[in-house]
Amino acid sequence: MNKCTTILGIRFFAGNVQEAVAGAADGGLILAPSGPGMAALRENRLYQEAVENCDIALPDSGFMTLLWRFFKGGSLKRLSGLKFLARLILEDEVFRAEQNRFWIMPSEEDGEAYCAWLRKNGVNVNPSECYTAPFYNPGEIVDGGLVELLREKQPRYIVVNLGGGVQEILGYYLRQSLPYRPAIICTGAAIAFLSGQQASIPPWADRYYLGWLLRCLKAPTNFIPRYWNALRLLPLLCRYGEKSPPRANPG
Numbered sequence: 001m002n003k004c005t006t007i008l009g010i011r012f013f014a015g016n017v018q019e020a021v022a023g024a025a026d027g028g029l030i031l032a033p034s035g036p037g038m039a040a041l042r043e044n045r046l047y048q049e050a051v052e053n054c055d056i057a058l059p060d061s062g063f064m065t066l067l068w069r070f071f072k073g074g075s076l077k078r079l080s081g082l083k084f085l086a087r088l089i090l091e092d093e094v095f096r097a098e099q100n101r102f103w104i105m106p107s108e109e110d111g112e113a114y115c116a117w118l119r120k121n122g123v124n125v126n127p128s129e130c131y132t133a134p135f136y137n138p139g140e141i142v143d144g145g146l147v148e149l150l151r152e153k154q155p156r157y158i159v160v161n162l163g164g165g166v167q168e169i170l171g172y173y174l175r176q177s178l179p180y181r182p183a184i185i186c187t188g189a190a191i192a193f194l195s196g197q198q199a200s201i202p203p204w205a206d207r208y209y210l211g212w213l214l215r216c217l218k219a220p221t222n223f224i225p226r227y228w229n230a231l232r233l234l235p236l237l238c239r240y241g242e243k244s245p246p247r248a249n250p251g
Contacts, residue, residue: 003019009245020079027182029171031056032081042247050172059076065078067234082194100153101129101158104162136169141173157185160185
Protein backbone atom coordinates (compact mmCIF):
# COMPACT_ATOMS: atom_id res chain seq x y z
CA MET A 1 0.00 0.00 0.00
CA ASN A 2 2.30 2.74 -1.21
CA LYS A 3 -0.32 5.01 -2.82
CA CYS A 4 -1.07 7.41 0.00
CA THR A 5 -1.88 11.06 0.62
CA THR A 6 -1.26 12.26 4.18
CA ILE A 7 -3.94 14.55 5.63
CA LEU A 8 -3.97 15.56 9.31
CA GLY A 9 -1.48 12.81 10.04
CA ILE A 10 -3.65 10.10 8.41
CA ARG A 11 -2.25 8.22 5.41
CA PHE A 12 -5.21 8.02 3.05
CA PHE A 13 -5.20 5.36 0.36
CA ALA A 14 -5.00 7.02 -3.06
CA GLY A 15 -5.62 4.02 -5.33
CA ASN A 16 -8.82 2.63 -6.81
CA VAL A 17 -11.37 0.33 -5.23
CA GLN A 18 -9.94 -2.83 -6.82
CA GLU A 19 -6.52 -2.08 -5.34
CA ALA A 20 -8.02 -1.35 -1.93
CA VAL A 21 -9.95 -4.65 -1.90
CA ALA A 22 -6.82 -6.52 -2.98
CA GLY A 23 -4.85 -4.83 -0.20
CA ALA A 24 -7.45 -5.87 2.37
CA ALA A 25 -6.78 -9.51 1.51
CA ASP A 26 -3.33 -9.07 3.09
CA GLY A 27 -4.93 -8.29 6.45
CA GLY A 28 -4.70 -5.27 8.72
CA LEU A 29 -7.05 -2.54 9.91
CA ILE A 30 -9.17 -0.91 7.20
CA LEU A 31 -11.01 2.28 8.19
CA ALA A 32 -13.17 4.86 6.43
CA PRO A 33 -12.85 8.03 8.57
CA SER A 34 -15.87 10.31 8.30
CA GLY A 35 -15.83 14.08 8.02
CA PRO A 36 -17.45 14.56 11.46
CA GLY A 37 -15.00 12.09 12.99
CA MET A 38 -11.98 13.87 11.52
CA ALA A 39 -13.36 17.25 12.60
CA ALA A 40 -13.18 16.00 16.21
CA LEU A 41 -9.66 14.54 15.97
CA ARG A 42 -8.26 16.87 18.62
CA GLU A 43 -10.92 15.88 21.15
CA ASN A 44 -10.58 12.09 20.82
CA ARG A 45 -7.12 10.68 21.46
CA LEU A 46 -8.11 7.04 20.97
CA TYR A 47 -9.86 7.72 17.69
CA GLN A 48 -6.89 9.74 16.46
CA GLU A 49 -4.48 6.96 17.43
CA ALA A 50 -6.59 4.40 15.55
CA VAL A 51 -6.94 6.35 12.30
CA GLU A 52 -3.29 7.41 12.25
CA ASN A 53 -2.09 3.83 12.72
CA CYS A 54 -4.50 1.88 10.53
CA ASP A 55 -3.25 -0.08 7.52
CA ILE A 56 -5.69 1.34 4.96
CA ALA A 57 -7.60 4.61 5.47
CA LEU A 58 -10.22 5.09 2.78
CA PRO A 59 -10.87 8.74 1.80
CA ASP A 60 -14.58 8.34 2.51
CA SER A 61 -15.40 11.98 3.26
CA GLY A 62 -16.40 13.89 0.13
CA PHE A 63 -16.14 17.15 2.07
CA MET A 64 -12.54 16.38 3.05
CA THR A 65 -11.45 15.36 -0.45
CA LEU A 66 -13.03 18.45 -2.02
CA LEU A 67 -11.37 20.75 0.53
CA TRP A 68 -8.02 19.06 0.05
CA ARG A 69 -8.12 19.34 -3.72
CA PHE A 70 -9.18 23.00 -3.44
CA PHE A 71 -6.38 24.01 -1.04
CA LYS A 72 -3.62 21.59 -2.03
CA GLY A 73 -4.43 20.51 -5.57
CA GLY A 74 -3.46 16.98 -6.51
CA SER A 75 -5.76 14.22 -7.61
CA LEU A 76 -7.01 12.57 -4.41
CA LYS A 77 -10.40 11.07 -5.16
CA ARG A 78 -13.06 9.96 -2.75
CA LEU A 79 -13.31 6.21 -2.17
CA SER A 80 -16.32 5.55 0.01
CA GLY A 81 -16.66 2.77 2.52
CA LEU A 82 -19.93 1.93 0.78
CA LYS A 83 -18.24 1.39 -2.57
CA PHE A 84 -15.44 -0.61 -0.96
CA LEU A 85 -17.77 -2.90 0.99
CA ALA A 86 -20.11 -3.44 -1.97
CA ARG A 87 -17.16 -4.47 -4.16
CA LEU A 88 -15.77 -6.72 -1.44
CA ILE A 89 -19.04 -8.53 -0.69
CA LEU A 90 -20.61 -8.67 -4.14
CA GLU A 91 -17.63 -9.09 -6.47
CA ASP A 92 -14.44 -10.16 -4.73
CA GLU A 93 -13.89 -13.88 -5.30
CA VAL A 94 -11.49 -14.24 -2.38
CA PHE A 95 -14.01 -12.84 0.09
CA ARG A 96 -17.03 -14.65 -1.40
CA ALA A 97 -15.22 -17.98 -1.46
CA GLU A 98 -13.89 -17.56 2.05
CA GLN A 99 -15.81 -19.59 4.63
CA ASN A 100 -13.98 -18.11 7.58
CA ARG A 101 -15.62 -14.70 8.03
CA PHE A 102 -16.89 -12.95 11.14
CA TRP A 103 -19.48 -10.15 11.49
CA ILE A 104 -19.80 -7.73 14.41
CA MET A 105 -23.37 -6.43 14.51
CA PRO A 106 -24.81 -3.36 16.28
CA SER A 107 -27.98 -5.19 17.42
CA GLU A 108 -29.81 -8.47 16.94
CA GLU A 109 -32.46 -6.80 14.78
CA ASP A 110 -29.92 -5.16 12.49
CA GLY A 111 -27.88 -8.35 12.42
CA GLU A 112 -30.85 -10.36 11.19
CA ALA A 113 -31.52 -7.83 8.43
CA TYR A 114 -27.86 -7.75 7.37
CA CYS A 115 -27.65 -11.55 7.31
CA ALA A 116 -30.83 -11.80 5.23
CA TRP A 117 -29.35 -9.39 2.69
CA LEU A 118 -26.02 -11.25 2.64
CA ARG A 119 -27.72 -14.61 2.03
CA LYS A 120 -29.86 -13.06 -0.70
CA ASN A 121 -26.63 -11.98 -2.40
CA GLY A 122 -24.93 -15.35 -2.20
CA VAL A 123 -22.91 -14.94 1.03
CA ASN A 124 -23.72 -17.69 3.49
CA VAL A 125 -23.84 -16.60 7.13
CA ASN A 126 -24.54 -18.71 10.18
CA PRO A 127 -25.10 -17.53 13.77
CA SER A 128 -21.66 -18.71 14.92
CA GLU A 129 -20.08 -16.14 12.58
CA CYS A 130 -21.97 -13.21 14.15
CA TYR A 131 -21.41 -11.26 17.36
CA THR A 132 -23.85 -8.69 18.70
CA ALA A 133 -21.72 -5.97 20.24
CA PRO A 134 -22.54 -4.74 23.74
CA PHE A 135 -22.87 -1.04 24.38
CA TYR A 136 -19.31 0.25 24.45
CA ASN A 137 -18.82 3.27 26.70
CA PRO A 138 -17.03 6.26 25.15
CA GLY A 139 -13.30 5.99 25.58
CA GLU A 140 -11.09 2.94 25.77
CA ILE A 141 -12.72 -0.31 24.61
CA VAL A 142 -11.89 -3.69 26.12
CA ASP A 143 -13.84 -6.81 25.14
CA GLY A 144 -11.99 -9.88 26.31
CA GLY A 145 -14.83 -12.21 25.37
CA LEU A 146 -14.75 -11.07 21.76
CA VAL A 147 -10.96 -11.40 21.60
CA GLU A 148 -11.11 -14.97 22.93
CA LEU A 149 -13.81 -15.87 20.42
CA LEU A 150 -11.75 -14.51 17.56
CA ARG A 151 -8.61 -16.24 18.81
CA GLU A 152 -10.51 -19.51 18.75
CA LYS A 153 -12.11 -19.05 15.32
CA GLN A 154 -9.30 -17.06 13.64
CA PRO A 155 -11.47 -15.70 10.83
CA ARG A 156 -9.65 -14.21 7.86
CA TYR A 157 -12.12 -11.30 7.57
CA ILE A 158 -13.73 -9.42 10.47
CA VAL A 159 -16.40 -6.95 9.34
CA VAL A 160 -17.29 -4.37 11.99
CA ASN A 161 -20.72 -2.80 11.40
CA LEU A 162 -20.79 -0.28 14.24
CA GLY A 163 -20.99 3.51 14.38
CA GLY A 164 -18.15 5.92 13.73
CA GLY A 165 -16.04 6.83 16.74
CA VAL A 166 -16.56 3.36 18.22
CA GLN A 167 -15.70 0.99 15.38
CA GLU A 168 -12.29 2.56 14.79
CA ILE A 169 -11.28 2.21 18.44
CA LEU A 170 -12.63 -1.35 18.61
CA GLY A 171 -10.89 -2.30 15.35
CA TYR A 172 -7.56 -0.94 16.58
CA TYR A 173 -7.98 -2.76 19.89
CA LEU A 174 -8.63 -6.02 18.03
CA ARG A 175 -5.61 -5.57 15.78
CA GLN A 176 -3.39 -5.00 18.80
CA SER A 177 -4.91 -7.90 20.78
CA LEU A 178 -5.10 -10.72 18.23
CA PRO A 179 -2.11 -13.05 17.68
CA TYR A 180 -2.63 -13.19 13.90
CA ARG A 181 -3.36 -10.66 11.13
CA PRO A 182 -6.94 -10.75 9.84
CA ALA A 183 -8.52 -8.04 7.73
CA ILE A 184 -10.51 -5.91 10.21
CA ILE A 185 -12.92 -3.90 8.07
CA CYS A 186 -14.67 -0.94 9.73
CA THR A 187 -17.10 0.63 7.26
CA GLY A 188 -19.89 1.34 9.73
CA ALA A 189 -23.27 1.99 8.18
CA ALA A 190 -22.24 0.88 4.68
CA ILE A 191 -23.93 -2.48 5.08
CA ALA A 192 -27.05 -0.72 6.40
CA PHE A 193 -27.26 1.24 3.14
CA LEU A 194 -26.87 -1.95 1.13
CA SER A 195 -29.48 -3.86 3.12
CA GLY A 196 -31.97 -0.98 3.25
CA GLN A 197 -31.77 -0.44 7.02
CA GLN A 198 -30.72 3.14 6.40
CA ALA A 199 -31.48 5.53 3.54
CA SER A 200 -30.68 3.82 0.27
CA ILE A 201 -27.74 5.47 -1.46
CA PRO A 202 -27.73 4.64 -5.17
CA PRO A 203 -24.37 4.53 -6.99
CA TRP A 204 -24.94 7.92 -8.65
CA ALA A 205 -25.52 9.61 -5.27
CA ASP A 206 -22.39 8.01 -3.82
CA ARG A 207 -20.40 9.03 -6.92
CA TYR A 208 -21.48 12.68 -6.63
CA TYR A 209 -20.91 12.92 -2.85
CA LEU A 210 -24.64 13.16 -2.04
CA GLY A 211 -24.96 10.34 0.46
CA TRP A 212 -24.94 12.84 3.33
CA LEU A 213 -27.95 14.65 1.81
CA LEU A 214 -30.05 11.49 1.51
CA ARG A 215 -29.25 10.61 5.12
CA CYS A 216 -30.25 14.09 6.26
CA LEU A 217 -33.52 13.93 4.33
CA LYS A 218 -34.45 10.58 5.89
CA ALA A 219 -33.39 11.36 9.48
CA PRO A 220 -32.79 15.13 9.78
CA THR A 221 -32.64 15.29 13.57
CA ASN A 222 -29.90 12.64 13.64
CA PHE A 223 -27.74 13.71 10.75
CA ILE A 224 -28.06 17.47 10.22
CA PRO A 225 -26.25 18.28 13.53
CA ARG A 226 -23.64 15.64 12.73
CA TYR A 227 -22.79 17.02 9.32
CA TRP A 228 -22.97 20.60 10.59
CA ASN A 229 -20.20 19.70 13.05
CA ALA A 230 -18.12 18.44 10.12
CA LEU A 231 -17.63 22.09 9.07
CA ARG A 232 -14.96 22.28 11.79
CA LEU A 233 -12.81 20.27 9.41
CA LEU A 234 -12.21 23.39 7.28
CA PRO A 235 -10.12 25.38 9.81
CA LEU A 236 -8.40 22.18 10.92
CA LEU A 237 -7.20 21.45 7.38
CA CYS A 238 -6.17 25.05 6.82
CA ARG A 239 -4.10 25.15 9.99
CA TYR A 240 -2.45 21.71 10.05
CA GLY A 241 -2.55 20.38 6.49
CA GLU A 242 -0.55 17.13 6.37
CA LYS A 243 0.45 17.35 10.05
CA SER A 244 -1.21 15.53 12.91
CA PRO A 245 -3.11 18.10 15.00
CA PRO A 246 -2.19 18.27 18.69
CA ARG A 247 -4.69 17.41 21.38
CA ALA A 248 -7.06 20.24 22.33
CA ASN A 249 -6.61 19.34 26.01
CA PRO A 250 -3.24 17.57 26.34
CA GLY A 251 -3.73 17.03 30.04
